Amino acid sequence: MTPADEAATACERIIRTLQADERVPAISAAVTRADRPAWTFHIGDAGAGRPVRPATQFRIGSVTKTFTAVLVLQLRDAGMLDLDDQLDAHLALPAHGQLTIRSVLNHTSGLQREPWGNLWDTIDVPDGPRLLEEVAKAEAVLSPRRRWHYSNLGFALLGHLVAAKTGSSWPDVLQDRLLTPLGLTDTTVQPRDDAAQGYLVEAYSDFARPEPHFDLAGAAAAAQLWSTADDMARWALFLAQPDPAVIARSTLEEMYEPVVVTDPVHWHTGWGLGLQVAPQGIGSDRAIDIGHNGAMPGFLAGVWCRRGVTIGAAVLGSSGTAGGIVAAPHQLIAASLREDPMDVEPFVIGDAAPREYAGILGRWWSEGSEFVFRWTKGHLEARSASAVAAAPPAVFAFEAPDLLRTVSGREAGERLELFRDPDGTVSYMRWATYRFTRDQETYA
CATH class of the missing domain: 2.40.128 (Lipocalin)
Known part of the structure; x- marks a missing residue:
């Protein structure tokens, strides 16, 4: 076996084991490297007996936030805003307009987690005008910059800010500025007809109950997108090795920098500007993975790259309870690099120091x-x-x-x-x- 074959075998076993042990109806996984052909693997039932295919879409949930964050940083780089601006400098709000764009990006704004109302209990999702109007009813549950507190509402507002600054809609700006330039043709705001069905797999039987698919409407910028593992692995590789025509490397490195930890006890995950930062390994094996997890009813997703290494991995699954889905991209990255190390770049004679x-x-x-x-x-x-x-x-x-x-x-x-x-x-x-x-x- 070649090293590439060894890596493929190891990665496939990770996904097969995950699918069997955590009883995931369908999984799609991919690893994309700058120095190797992409690896993909798909297993399971996408719904109604349909096999998972490379083009099968899954809901990626909050991985959507990474796209919204990059759009905001693009606007910053274009001089259209500053991260320390208040929201109401760019978006008319009935309340909470004093919060800074930066604090919303790194989830230290103190804004409540969800839009006003009991969205996840009633599935009553507000449209854009209603969401903005009901911001007046939302709470500031913590003082700004007090600590990390995840807020889908905050990222929904960033989507409306992007729309206000560009004079377009968040979906159109996303398409024009990211999806089309990067060739992410399988990433869409609305699911295709053959998208995977999401499930709740019962704890004490093998029965899987379908979860509803619904539009996030006014909160779309927080968690609306559908995609494939291949598209998401390529998005992860972009986060590791950006196209300078889309965003500067220095800007992405700014987004990487953790400014707050999510857990004050274990310190296992930090948060930068719209990106999660997850340390891997210890001592000389220490590495940093950058990316985001996503969850929607019936779906989990993990999309990650490794800082300083041109590799990205994505695992998308049709179960809302299989926590191993979000751990698997880190395992795939480790297995790929262990079994098939990156090519060693030759030394090239450079210029002398001044x-x-x-x-x-x-x-x-x-x-x-x-x-x-x-x-x-x-x-x-x-x-x-x-x-x-x-x-x-x-x-x-x-x-x-x-x-x-x-x-x-x-x-x-x-x-x-x-x-x-x-x-x-x-x-x-x-x-x-x-x-x-x-x-x-x-x-x-």
């Missing part, structure tokens, strides 16, 4: 700890000597003679100042005001 800054390169010490500064791919970067491989380096940009600015990674935004002896040698540096010297030194 002559006046060559003296920066090498080992430096600060607070008793060792750092390594290197010139690579046309920029200066630094890493702690003890950093795990998955940790991104600090990257610097030149701002003035002997003054650089950290543009990403550790101490992002801080200055790196160079101090020279009379002969021009860099004798020490200050990074974020901390002294860096060639040898270990005390503060004295």
Whole structure:
């Protein structure tokens, strides 16, 4: 067997085991890598005895939020809004307009979880005008920025904000700005006729009861979309390796940065700007997966990429109770990389560091700890000597003679100042005001 065959066998076994053990009527799964052909696998009954096919759509629920978040960041990058703007700077609201766009994106707005009313009890979903009108009845259940609190209502409002800023509808903006440019032809706002049926699989029998399919109407931007595993794995790969014509890599990296944890005890998941951040492994095997899970009646979905690796995975299932569905993408990523590691990129001779800054390169010490500064791919970067491989380096940009600015990674935004002896040698540096010297030194 080739490594690719080994990976395919391992991934298929993960999905077959999940489908059997957690009694999922239908599962569709895919892994997409930049360096390999896509792997897909489909198993089960999509409803009425129909086999699952590659084009079978499943409801992806809150994975929809990742699309809405990218649309908001596109508008920010176009200068149409600022993330620290209040909602009511761009969207007329009867209440809660003082909440910032940023706080809604990372679920720290304190806004109640759902639109006003008992949506999940009555399946009475408000249309757009009614949802906005009933915002006046919604509660602020926590003070803004107090802690993480998931809010579908918040993301519904972001969808209306996108529509207000573009003069179009959220579905049309989604199609024009994301689905069409990325070729996600199997991702739709409304399900196709042959979409999978979602089920509630009874706990103590093998009977599966169909769940209703309904339109989220005014809350569509939070959880409306239907898609296939192949489309979602390619969306996950886009989140790892964006098309710069759609969104800048620096913007996606901004979205990755966790600003709050979802669980104050276990700290197993963080939240960036519309994206979940899930650490995987420990020690030197530490990795970070970026993505989102989704749930709607009868469906669960997990769509994830791995930070710093061009790989994405998606698992879509037609059971609302099989929690292994949302764990499986992480398992697929791990199995694919374990059995068939990424190609090793060859070393390519690069340009020399600018002559006046060559003296920066090498080992430096600060607070008793060792750092390594290197010139690579046309920029200066630094890493702690003890950093795990998955940790991104600090990257610097030149701002003035002997003054650089950290543009990403550790101490992002801080200055790196160079101090020279009379002969021009860099004798020490200050990074974020901390002294860096060639040898270990005390503060004295």
